[in-house]
Amino acid sequence: MSASTPASQTTGPDGEGSFPPDGEGPFPQDAGRPAPSPGEHTTPGSGAEPDTTAPADDFDKDTLPAPPGATSALLRSLLSPLRGRVVLATVLLLLQQAAVQGGPLLVAYAIDSGVPAVRVGDYGPLVAIGIGYLLCAGASGGFQYAFIVASARVNQDVLLDLRGRIFRHAQALSVDFHERYTSGRLISRSTTDVESLRELLSEGLQELITVILSFVYISAMLLWLDLSLGAVAVASFVPLYLLVRRYQRRAGPLFGKRSTAIASVIVKFAETMNGIRPVRAFRRERANEEEFGVLNRHHERANGDAMLEMARYVVGSRLVANTAVAGIVLWGAYRVTEDTLALGVLAAAVLYLRRLYDPIDRLGMFLNSYQSAAASLEKVAGLLAQTPSVPEPHPDRARTLPALASEHPGREVDFDGVRFAYRTGGEVLPRFDLTLPAGQTVAVVGSTGAGKSTLAKLLARFYDPTAGRVLLDGVDLRDLSNAELRRGVVMVTQEAFLFSGTVAENIAIGRPDATREDVVQAAKAIGAHDFIASLPDGYDTDVRKRGGRISAGQRQLVAFARALLADPAVLILDEATSSLDIPGERAVQRAMRTVLRGRTAVVIAHRLSTVEIADRVLVMEHGRVVEDGTPAELIAGSGSFADMHRAWRDSVVG
Numbered sequence: 001m002s003a004s005t006p007a008s009q010t011t012g013p014d015g016e017g018s019f020p021p022d023g024e025g026p027f028p029q030d031a032g033r034p035a036p037s038p039g040e041h042t043t044p045g046s047g048a049e050p051d052t053t054a055p056a057d058d059f060d061k062d063t064l065p066a067p068p069g070a071t072s073a074l075l076r077s078l079l080s081p082l083r084g085r086v087v088l089a090t091v092l093l094l095l096q097q098a099a100v101q102g103g104p105l106l107v108a109y110a111i112d113s114g115v116p117a118v119r120v121g122d123y124g125p126l127v128a129i130g131i132g133y134l135l136c137a138g139a140s141g142g143f144q145y146a147f148i149v150a151s152a153r154v155n156q157d158v159l160l161d162l163r164g165r166i167f168r169h170a171q172a173l174s175v176d177f178h179e180r181y182t183s184g185r186l187i188s189r190s191t192t193d194v195e196s197l198r199e200l201l202s203e204g205l206q207e208l209i210t211v212i213l214s215f216v217y218i219s220a221m222l223l224w225l226d227l228s229l230g231a232v233a234v235a236s237f238v239p240l241y242l243l244v245r246r247y248q249r250r251a252g253p254l255f256g257k258r259s260t261a262i263a264s265v266i267v268k269f270a271e272t273m274n275g276i277r278p279v280r281a282f283r284r285e286r287a288n289e290e291e292f293g294v295l296n297r298h299h300e301r302a303n304g305d306a307m308l309e310m311a312r313y314v315v316g317s318r319l320v321a322n323t324a325v326a327g328i329v330l331w332g333a334y335r336v337t338e339d340t341l342a343l344g345v346l347a348a349a350v351l352y353l354r355r356l357y358d359p360i361d362r363l364g365m366f367l368n369s370y371q372s373a374a375a376s377l378e379k380v381a382g383l384l385a386q387t388p389s390v391p392e393p394h395p396d397r398a399r400t401l402p403a404l405a406s407e408h409p410g411r412e413v414d415f416d417g418v419r420f421a422y423r424t425g426g427e428v429l430p431r432f433d434l435t436l437p438a439g440q441t442v443a444v445v446g447s448t449g450a451g452k453s454t455l456a457k458l459l460a461r462f463y464d465p466t467a468g469r470v471l472l473d474g475v476d477l478r479d480l481s482n483a484e485l486r487r488g489v490v491m492v493t494q495e496a497f498l499f500s501g502t503v504a505e506n507i508a509i510g511r512p513d514a515t516r517e518d519v520v521q522a523a524k525a526i527g528a529h530d531f532i533a534s535l536p537d538g539y540d541t542d543v544r545k546r547g548g549r550i551s552a553g554q555r556q557l558v559a560f561a562r563a564l565l566a567d568p569a570v571l572i573l574d575e576a577t578s579s580l581d582i583p584g585e586r587a588v589q590r591a592m593r594t595v596l597r598g599r600t601a602v603v604i605a606h607r608l609s610t611v612e613i614a615d616r617v618l619v620m621e622h623g624r625v626v627e628d629g630t631p632a633e634l635i636a637g638s639g640s641f642a643d644m645h646r647a648w649r650d651s652v653v654g
Contacts, residue, residue, distance in 0.1 A: 064382030089150040096143035104351035112344030175462040184267030193376030200373035207366040236324035255375040261299035321357035408598035410439035411569040417468035443614035450620040490568035496559035498547030504539040510566030522565040528557040
């Protein structure tokens, strides 16, 4: 029984079991905690180690913190397994550029050597130059094709790896993270932000390498052809460099805002579509349209600001490039008239200058892709840098559950000096001590905000306690691997979530290696076989999104069959019948008796009819157990449970 001292409790705005809006979700408090006793486990944020999770305002701003250099480290880790193919693609691009840049040099030789030779009847040099030009064009096309194929394979492998990392990491993060960071933002990270990286890899990097190679190669050729002409051409890159730096400084924040804005649009869209029934029921269409319009216009402005900055860069770079070309051509022409510069050299220089400055616009496209990808990668890196607040134990410290003491699957549960608080308020559970014997079914009742669902979430280890321990047969839950814990503890929630797929597949989630016979036996034991058999394809009927093809009561029966097939030692039922009608509730209650037989069970109950199946009832107020006994004992007493039962009975009779 609880041995707690009175303490004030602060719950979320929606009461117990509900959490604040996105960006203000629950996290253990950082302050006001007792120091851990020797040998006691510590959790992130407990004072024994720094809290590596993002504060609430970062979730609001969609700016998850990441360590310095996380973005570049992420990009390196994506490319390092592919370094061989990256080198091959780079070599192919080098060869392609060498072939391309040979053309103007051949033109210079044609003017200064080939044409004079033709005048004396020697066509050999001009023919050789023509054949050389054709070979350069053919080689350029061949190397370009090979580069595109090689780089495309690298790009797709990088994107495949990144999407897989985001999905795996999102699944590994704790429940509290997902209660604050909406699914719409995760979708934005794995779609819009990954798409930004795709554009950079497929187009931007080629443009960057092309510009760099062109600058190096053409600068060298111009300096070799004519030192003074080459020096002027190289010097003209100084204002272009300054334009690039200015664009980078101004565009970076703009693309960050654009990424956040599109994520907000996706969040609102996903939220509206997921809640389409209450939207239609309460005529929220116009209000949602107005809210979506505000977010959409914000994205439009953010995108427009980024494009406007891009336009300023393009106009400025073209002005500098065209001015430089005009000046160099005039100066070169004057030198030709003075016989200090060969005409072929001037022609080659002009061709090289155009090739030198033409990629400037493409460099702008690269910078556009780069800034967008950098902002997106920063957000992805911030997501991947988040660590689970409920981490798995180190393999050297991980323990297994002891052998069962009896033929029944139940195990003893012990809350030892447990305290817990959400970051959004005070302690939900002050010091809390409770022992649940193996095989006992315990119903937990109380008003909204009493701490019932928090108790269940700690037992399921969706959260770790601020202080104290939760033990399963004497083993701290933090010492159990996730696989070992989930084999021992299973939770069935109020809304039985079914995945798209067949009924049999949804039941087999409880034990993936189960045979069809095992699935059918579990359904029969629960009492779900008859309704499943009546479905169009029986156990192979697709229940569709969230199980929408069957009723709420039928979904709950499938969830119980899933739990029975999993054969856990401890079963948590969090208001599993509160959304059902009377016939559905009775059917589920019969199924509950089958599932709970011999197991340790915690039943969070709002309907007192559910309490009938319990061996023991706990009444909670302000995070403390204020009544503890069998249903009959508490009903016969004069406490709050007797009052609740009397009111419930009168309402049923009425």
